[in-house]
Amino acid sequence: MLAVRNLSAGYGSFQTLFGVTMDVNAGESVAVIGPNGAGKTTLLRAISKLIPLGGGEVTMEGRSLREVPAHEVIAHGVSQVPENRRLFARLTVEENLRMGAFLPAARPRFGERLEFVYSLFPRLRERRAQPAGTLSGGEQQMCAIGRALMSGPKLLLLDEPSAGLAPVVVQSIFELVQRICGEGFTVLIVEQNIRQVLKVVDRAYLLETGHIRSSGTAAELLASDEIRKAYLGL
Numbered sequence: 001m002l003a004v005r006n007l008s009a010g011y012g013s014f015q016t017l018f019g020v021t022m023d024v025n026a027g028e029s030v031a032v033i034g035p036n037g038a039g040k041t042t043l044l045r046a047i048s049k050l051i052p053l054g055g056g057e058v059t060m061e062g063r064s065l066r067e068v069p070a071h072e073v074i075a076h077g078v079s080q081v082p083e084n085r086r087l088f089a090r091l092t093v094e095e096n097l098r099m100g101a102f103l104p105a106a107r108p109r110f111g112e113r114l115e116f117v118y119s120l121f122p123r124l125r126e127r128r129a130q131p132a133g134t135l136s137g138g139e140q141q142m143c144a145i146g147r148a149l150m151s152g153p154k155l156l157l158l159d160e161p162s163a164g165l166a167p168v169v170v171q172s173i174f175e176l177v178q179r180i181c182g183e184g185f186t187v188l189i190v191e192q193n194i195r196q197v198l199k200v201v202d203r204a205y206l207l208e209t210g211h212i213r214s215s216g217t218a219a220e221l222l223a224s225d226e227i228r229k230a231y232l233g234l
Contacts, residue, residue: 001026001186002047002078002155007056009046015054016042018210024155024188029181031197031218032190033231034207040190041083043207044157047188048080049073060155075103077154083163085144089133093124093143096132100150109152117146120179138169142176149180156180158189162196174200194231198222 002024010016016039024030032040045051047058049070058065060076068076079100087096097117101110118125121142127135132143141161148156161177162170170193178200181187191197198204198218205215206227214224221227 001061002188003057003059004043004047005057005059007043007046007058008054009042009051010054011042011051016210017046017054019056020207020210020212021056022205022212022215024186026154026186027184028203029177029187029189029201031201031204032188032207033192033194033197033204033221034213035231036192038207039210040192040207041159042210044080044159044188044190048078048157074151074153075105078157079148079151079153079155080157081141081144081148081159081161083159085140087132087140087143087147090131092129093132093135094128096143096147097124097150100147103151106151110150113150113152117149120149120183121146121176136169137165138172141165141173145176145180149185154186156185156187158187158191160190160192162191162193170196194227195222 004020004022007020008015008017020043032043034040046053049065049068053066060078065073097114101107101113123139124142124146127139132140135143161173165173174196189197189201198221201218203217204221206213
C-alpha cells in the first residue's frame, strides 16, 4: 500500500532523513521506533507532505505523492494523528469529529462513521457536546484518533500517541491502537515507547539518526539483544 524508497527529507538545509526505504502492506500495523531525534516525526511529515521531499519517492497504492500538496494527501487515503493531538480546543468533541469528515467524498457517510467512532470510543459519545480543550489527555487522544478515522482512511498515521500522557493512561491508549488494528485498518505508528508498541504491531523498523538500522517482526525486534540492551534496559 505505502512504499517509501530512498527518502531524504529535512528542514531547510538541515537534513534529517537519509535514504529511508520501507513498506506498509494493506491490513498491517507497522511501527517506526527509535530514540528522540531519530527522524521519526519527520518521516510521517514527509509522507503527509507537511514538509517537502528531498530525494527519493513516496507512493500510495502505486501513485506518487511527490507532487501532491499536503491538503490533498487525505484524499489519497492517508490520514494523520499529529503529535500532541492538535484538536480545535474551543470546538466540541463532535464538531472536531465533523472536521475530520470535511472531504466531499466523506460527507455522505458522516453519520455512519460517527457511530463507528463512538462505538470505538464510548467516552467520546458521553463528551460529544463538551469543548475538546476541556478533555483529559487520554480523551483528547481518543478524539484526535476519532477525527482521523472520520475520513475513512486507507492508511492511518499515528505520531507518538502516548506522548505527554500519564503512565496509567498510556496502557489504555495502546489497547485502543490494538483495537483499531483489529478493525482492519492499516496503521503506521511512530513511537518512543518501544516495549508497549511492539506488543500491538505486526512489524517494526528501527530508525536511528535518520537511517533505518534494522527491521523485522515485532517478536524479532523484542527478542533482539541490541534493542533489549539499548532501549528496553534488559
